[in-house]
Amino acid sequence: MTAKADSGAALVRGQATISDVARHAGVSTMTVSRVLNKAPRVSPATRDSVERAIRDLNYVPNQAAKALSASRNMRKVAFLFDIPNAAVLGEMVSAGFAESIQPDVQLLFIKTNAGDDPLRALATIKDLDIRGVILSPPLCDDVRLRLILKESGARVVGIGCGDPDPAFSTIGIDDTRAVYELTSYMLKLGHRRIGLIAGHPRHQSSARRRAGYEAALLDHGIQPDPALQWEGDYTYGSAFGIAEQALALDPPPTAIFASNDDMAAAVLGVARGRGVAVPRALTVCGFDDSEVARMVTPQLTTIRQPVDAMAGWAVRQLTDELDAQARGEEAPVRKVLLDPIIIYRGSDAPPPRARKSGVAQ
């Protein structure tokens, strides 16, 4: 009788266990377990008294014991990233991962530069016994990394990556279609000289967005003009100089699509400085619907990329696959392509009627 202390001790020690609850409710631990896991065959009366005991004792299940009993390690998933844009990462964490993490899965953040040797990532994954990986751009554009990951046996889910591999589940919006629609909208507004600020040349997303822009132009009988296209790298700074060149053109474009919001914000800043009124004299549209889109004046018309929801889905999908795998089933691979949504704000308008060259000067 020395094995178990009395039920009061647990409270003093800090944590009540399932047997404390059982004793308190006058049932066996098995019954408590059943109540906790919502098993079907429990009488309402028993259930009630157990639930009361749980509340009384402030009982919280021990995840470690739970995991151990299920004879599996703690499920660990890692988010691999190489962020040119800390704000996007912040949003993912903030709204996405924050909500979707289950109490018994552990999410690790692993920074991996695109240039790094993928073997380093592999070592980390092996050492930490990571079973699932969430991949974000531009890492998913790295062939070697994708290969290494497949060989590691880890399940992989991609966010905003297009469809790099049939074995990977993915979620993202259709960049090409999204930009196609946004560009078409600007064309319908009456714009004919629409500039493009492309993203990082080594990110596939950048190419996809450019494709949407060009397709829309062509479908409206307009030949894409190389003089109206510039190559940025998705950073605010890269678009600063570009915006100056663009607005110095004679005649200048009446609209500019920047491949993300950061770059669109830079255009706004430069336009403001040159006295070019947005949207009266210049339409500016972005991509992402990130925080900055609501921060600037006027607020940006942009394409919503729900990174928060995407991040949440990715975690859930990954744990789904891991669970299935643990049960010996075939892990389900899912591909989700979100419909593009354009968020109309204040940065777009029809082009000025009669615009003489040099007005922006």
Added chain:
Amino acid sequence: MTAKADSGAALVRGQATISDVARHAGVSTMTVSRVLNKAPRVSPATRDSVERAIRDLNYVPNQAAKALSASRNMRKVAFLFDIPNAAVLGEMVSAGFAESIQPDVQLLFIKTNAGDDPLRALATIKDLDIRGVILSPPLCDDVRLRLILKESGARVVGIGCGDPDPAFSTIGIDDTRAVYELTSYMLKLGHRRIGLIAGHPRHQSSARRRAGYEAALLDHGIQPDPALQWEGDYTYGSAFGIAEQALALDPPPTAIFASNDDMAAAVLGVARGRGVAVPRALTVCGFDDSEVARMVTPQLTTIRQPVDAMAGWAVRQLTDELDAQARGEEAPVRKVLLDPIIIYRGSDAPPPRARKSGVAQ
């Protein structure tokens, strides 16, 4: 003899256990455990063979079992945040938390709006059995939340919070001194009309930074001029309009200190637009040394706030305290005040010699 399968099974099943390793090495599990935990009394030969077995079997310790055996739950710590600035959160995750998370602590991200009922946070903490909490601004300015947290029994560590409570460990830079030094630097450069764009009025950090600005001015015999002070809210957007007002002044300030980099970037944007050359005609300094400080042109002279290192320290401090507490010892409370470091980049210069009013026009 039905209890244990043969050692090959583990590999097939996916995970080798400590007893697989023991059998493979021809020793007891105890010995393997000693090797794993670097216990002193193990003969080199034994150690070698065990280590080889570990490699051969690709053994990875089961954290769940480890935690359970230590008769404690998985250590869970939560990062509570309410981000006006996703980029800062991104940086914390990116460089800070990413490195410092130990394999057996679980870090949760919990978004808590400053306006929220602190009781909601408490419920989450209780439900998830969270033992430690990392607090960031502006949440640490919330008296009710601090109180609730203390009552919850969770250990609390503050990042960039000043020193809100003697029981909380904290890390941060001395905002006041940092801004004092930066302002003094501008004064030494020859500036006399230095504008201030304050941060969010309800963030204590904003008041601390303003204090540093005013103290430096007074120490140089300059009376702070209310006409040169504006109240932003730490967002890019809030500073946009302010910058226009500031530059429209006659005479305009020759330097502007913005209470964070985002707002300084907005000043840069507006200046560029008005043809005000930075730094030749206008010095602009920020605070944080965040990503944006290197993105804009010219790059910002700013105060380094090493959020990455701070985040890492916070996690380690928290687990330290939790460990001590688990051992029944007094948890050590530590207060770290980092020396301010000014990062000199391209956005500062002496004031223009002869500046006539209206030049910026």
Added chain:
DNA sequence: TTGTATGCGTTATCAA
């Protein structure tokens, strides 16, 4: 220097 035995908190199996 090495090994044996037991417990950590939970769940699954089987029996009542």
Added chain:
DNA sequence: TTGATAACGCATACAA
């Protein structure tokens, strides 16, 4: 509908 018992993988007294 409920309960007894044996794992799950590791660490730690205690022995040898």
